[in-house]
Amino acid sequence: MRLAIVKEAAVGETRVALLPDAVKKLIANGLEVAVEAGAGVKSGILDEAYAQAGATLATDRAALLASADILPVVNAPPAEDQRKIKPGCVVIGFLRPLDNPSALLPAIETGVTLFSVELVPRITRAQAMDALSSMATVAGYKAVILAADTLPRLFPMLMTAAGTIAPARVFVIGAGVAGLQAIATARRLGAVVEAYDVRAAAGEQVRSLGAKFLDVDLGGLATEDKGGYAKELSEEALDRGRDLIAKTAKTADVIITTAQVPGRPAPLLLRRDAVENMRPGTVLVDLAAAGGGNCELTKPGETQVHNGVTLLAPLNLPAAVPGHASQLYSRNISNFLALIVKDGALHLNMEDEILSGSCVAHQAKVVNPRVASALEAAAGSQTVSQ
Numbered sequence: 001m002r003l004a005i006v007k008e009a010a011v012g013e014t015r016v017a018l019l020p021d022a023v024k025k026l027i028a029n030g031l032e033v034a035v036e037a038g039a040g041v042k043s044g045i046l047d048e049a050y051a052q053a054g055a056t057l058a059t060d061r062a063a064l065l066a067s068a069d070i071l072p073v074v075n076a077p078p079a080e081d082q083r084k085i086k087p088g089c090v091v092i093g094f095l096r097p098l099d100n101p102s103a104l105l106p107a108i109e110t111g112v113t114l115f116s117v118e119l120v121p122r123i124t125r126a127q128a129m130d131a132l133s134s135m136a137t138v139a140g141y142k143a144v145i146l147a148a149d150t151l152p153r154l155f156p157m158l159m160t161a162a163g164t165i166a167p168a169r170v171f172v173i174g175a176g177v178a179g180l181q182a183i184a185t186a187r188r189l190g191a192v193v194e195a196y197d198v199r200a201a202a203g204e205q206v207r208s209l210g211a212k213f214l215d216v217d218l219g220g221l222a223t224e225d226k227g228g229y230a231k232e233l234s235e236e237a238l239d240r241g242r243d244l245i246a247k248t249a250k251t252a253d254v255i256i257t258t259a260q261v262p263g264r265p266a267p268l269l270l271r272r273d274a275v276e277n278m279r280p281g282t283v284l285v286d287l288a289a290a291g292g293g294n295c296e297l298t299k300p301g302e303t304q305v306h307n308g309v310t311l312l313a314p315l316n317l318p319a320a321v322p323g324h325a326s327q328l329y330s331r332n333i334s335n336f337l338a339l340i341v342k343d344g345a346l347h348l349n350m351e352d353e354i355l356s357g358s359c360v361a362h363q364a365k366v367v368n369p370r371v372a373s374a375l376e377a378a379a380g381s382q383t384v385s386q
Contacts, residue, residue: 001344003337004068005050006036006061010075012315014042014322017072017093019330020053026337027054030344034058034067043322069346072333079106087111087364090346092336094118094131097360098263099291101374104360113348114360117332118262119368121357128335129354133177134328139317140181140258143285144170146317147254148189150283150310156190167192171248172211173269173294174258175202178287182256183209194248198241198259214248216240238267246274255284257294263370266291280308289313 003026005018016039018026023033033055037047047057058064065071065084073093077085083106085091095104095116107114117131147170148155157167170186172179175197183206186193193211197203203213249255249270255278260266266288275284275297286293289300293313297306304311318325339355340348350356359367366372 001030001069001341001346002032002034002067003070003072004034004036004058004064005039005055005072006064006077006081007039008074009078009081012319013075014319015074015326015329016040016043016045016322017074017326017329017333019043019045019326020049020055022330022334023050023055024053025334026341029341031070031341032056034064036061036064040326043326045326070337070341072337074329076103077107079103082106082112083110085110085112088113090115090340090348092117092333095360097368097371098374101371102378105375108361108364108366111364113362115336115355115358116360117336117358119358119360120336121353123353126354129332131329131332134332135318135325136177136258137181138321138325138328139287140178140256141185142317142320143178143256143258143287143314144182144185144189144254146312146314147256147283147285150312151254152281153253155186168253169194169251170254170256171195171245171252172256172258173197173245174260174288175199175206175213176258176260178258179256180205180209182258183211186254187211191254194252196241196245196248198237214244216244238269242269242271242274245269246271246277249274249282250277250279252278253282255282256287257284258287259294260288260291263374264291266294268294268296270295270297272296275309275311276307278307278309282309283312284309285312285314287314287317290315 027033035050035055035057037057037059051057062084065081066086068089071089071091076095087110090113092115097116120126120129153168155168158165168191170191170193172182172195175195183193183195187210194214195206195211196214206213286295286298288294289298298313300313301315302313360371
C-alpha cells in the first residue's frame with residue numbers, strides 16, 4: 001500500500017504534511033512511501049532526508065496522485081489534482097469542508113475517502129491528532145512576534161539612565177489555543193496583558209498565565225458547544241462584549257483578535273468607531289481574517305494604516321513558521337494514521353468516533369451531516385443566483 005506526499009499547491013503554503021522521521025516509522029509499519037521532489041524544501045527538509053528515511057522520490061505528480069492509497073495533505077488539493085486521485089484513496093488534511101464544501105466535489109464524485117482534521121472531535125483520545133490546536137499555537141505565537149516587530153515601541157519595561165520605559169499593553173480577544181499562546185508569548189516579552197473571552201471558564205486559564213481576564217455578564221447564555229468551541233452569539237450578547245472591548249482597546253498598544261466559530265463567519269467584535277478611538281501607533285493583528293475578521297475594517301490578507309492604527313490581517317501565519325508548524329502537523333497526522341493503518345494495510349473502522357466524526361465523504365457519498373447541509377445551501381444559493 002502506497003502513501004504519497006506531494007508539494008502543496010496553495011499560494012504561499014510552505015508546510016509539508018509529513019516529515020522524514022514520520023516516514024521512517026510508516027515504512028517500518030509496512031507502507032511504501034513516495035515523496036514528490038521538493039515537497040519539504042520550504043520547510044527546511046531536503047529530498048535527501050526523505051530518501052534516507054526510505055522513501056522513493058518522484059517527479060511525476062499526476063502518476064503519484066494516481067498511485068496513492070493514502071494522501072496526507074496540508075490543504076485540500078486543487079480540483080485538477082482531485083480528479084487524478086484514484087477511487088478509494090484516503091485523503092487527510094485541512095479540507096475546509098464547512099467553509100468551502102463545493103471545492104471538494106471532484107474528490108467526492110471520484111469516490112475518494114476524505115478525512116478533515118478540522119472535524120476531529122475534541123475528546124481526550126484525539127488530543128494528539130488535534131491539528132487545529134497545533135496550528136493555533138503557532139499562529140498565536142507568531143501574531144505577537146509580528147505585532148512586536150510592527151509596534152513603534154518596546155514590549156518590556158526598561159529602567160535606563162535616560163528614564164524608565166513603561167511596558168507595552170497587549171489586549172488579546174479570544175482565549176482559545178491561539179489566544180492563550182499569544183498571552184504567554186506577550187508575557188514572556190514583558191508586556192502587561194489583558195484578555196477577553198465570551199466563555200467565563202476561560203478566565204482561569206488566562207489568569208494562570210499572569211494576564212487580567214475581562215468578564216462580561218451575558219445573562220447566563222451558553223457560550224460554548226459540546227466540543228469546547230465558542231458558539232455563535234446573538235447581536236445583543238455580542239454588543240455587551242463590544243462595549244468592553246472598545247473601552248479596553250483605547251489604552252492598548254497591541255490588540256490581537258482570535259475569535260472564530262467553526263463553519264461560520266468570524267464574529268464582528270471591533271467596529272470602525274472602536275478602531276478610530278485607538279491611539280496612533282496601536283497595532284491590531286486579526287487572526288480571524290480568514291473567516292472575514294473580528295474587526296469591521298479588516299481586509300483579509302492586507303495590511304492597512306487607519307488613523308495611525310496599523311491593521312494586520314494575515315491569512316496563514318503557521319506557514320510563516322514552516323519548520324515547527326510542519327513538525328507539529330506531521331505528528332498529528334502520524335497519530336491519525338495509526339488509527340487506520342495496521343501492519344501495512346488500511347483498516348477503516350467507521351464505528352470509531354474519531355473516524356466517523358472527521359470523515360467528510362466515503363464511497364462517493366457525503367457522510368457528515370453538517371457538510372451535506374453546507375453543500376445543499378451552496379447549491380441552493382447558486383441556483384437562486386442563476
